[in-house]
Amino acid sequence: xxxxxxxxxxxxxxxLEHLKLLGASKALLQFYSQNGxxxxxxxxxEFHNSWLKLVSDLPRAIYSSxxxxxxxxNFNLKPCTKNFFAVFSHLFPKATPVSSWVGLAxxxxxxxxxxxxPTQPSLSMTITKENFTASQYICIDSKHCYLExxxxxxxxxxxxxxxxYWRQPRANPFPPPVLSYLDSPxxxxxxxxxxxxxxxxxxxxxxxxxxxxxxxxxxxxx
Numbered sequence: 576x577x578x579x580x581x582x583x584x585x586x587x588x589x590x591l592e593h594l595k596l597l598g599a600s601k602a603l604l605q606f607y608s609q610n611g612x613x614x615x616x617x618x619x620x621e622f623h624n625s626w627l628k629l630v631s632d633l634p635r636a637i638y639s640s641x642x643x644x645x646x647x648x649n650f651n652l653k654p655c656t657k658n659f660f661a662v663f664s665h666l667f668p669k670a671t672p673v674s675s676w677v678g679l680a681x682x683x684x685x686x687x688x689x690x691x692x693p694t695q696p697s698l699s700m701t702i703t704k705e706n707f708t709a710s711q712y713i714c715i716d717s718k719h720c721y722l723e724x725x726x727x728x729x730x731x732x733x734x735x736x737x738x739x740y741w742r743q744p745r746a747n748p749f750p751p752p753v754l755s756y757l758d759s760p761x762x763x764x765x766x767x768x769x770x771x772x773x774x775x776x777x778x779x780x781x782x783x784x785x786x787x788x789x790x791x792x793x794x795x796x797x
Contacts, residue, residue, distance in 0.1 A: 598669065609625065711723055
């Protein structure tokens, strides 16, 4: 979400001045000031690790207590609305913590970049920057929390960037940028990827694009 908000499509970079105007924490500013952190590299493992450190052991945040994810420090945030508010209250600190979507929208908005969180017909994030408006669907359920990826080159991450990410020949230990719609009817397609080789379930226009590029190969299982 932050990547999308502070992305400057004219320079194709993250706008640190925008981040400062939002009142970002020192730790968040340090994260975005890392050498080599640009939109095309934001999903690399080293920056993923830095992000995990940034959101570890936060006050008021709820972490997974399952044996699989018990880590020190805690970094596996449970997917819930309360955590959205806790994390953003920490990253953009003010006297009063965020406690609503309206409050979060206010915390993340500037006169030149307005952020809203419509909740009907479903939760989404809408960004209005100068002469364009874009929306991203937000999914929060008991197992997942993600932003749907729209194919808009004015946003931080679009389908071409997704294809570039997947073509990198490396063993990526982290999940890919999310491609799935959780409300898709079964059976979900099982997609095979050669960068690196593995299967995963997903659907939606982003997955269709990668299939069309020959990056993913669709196989269906009941």
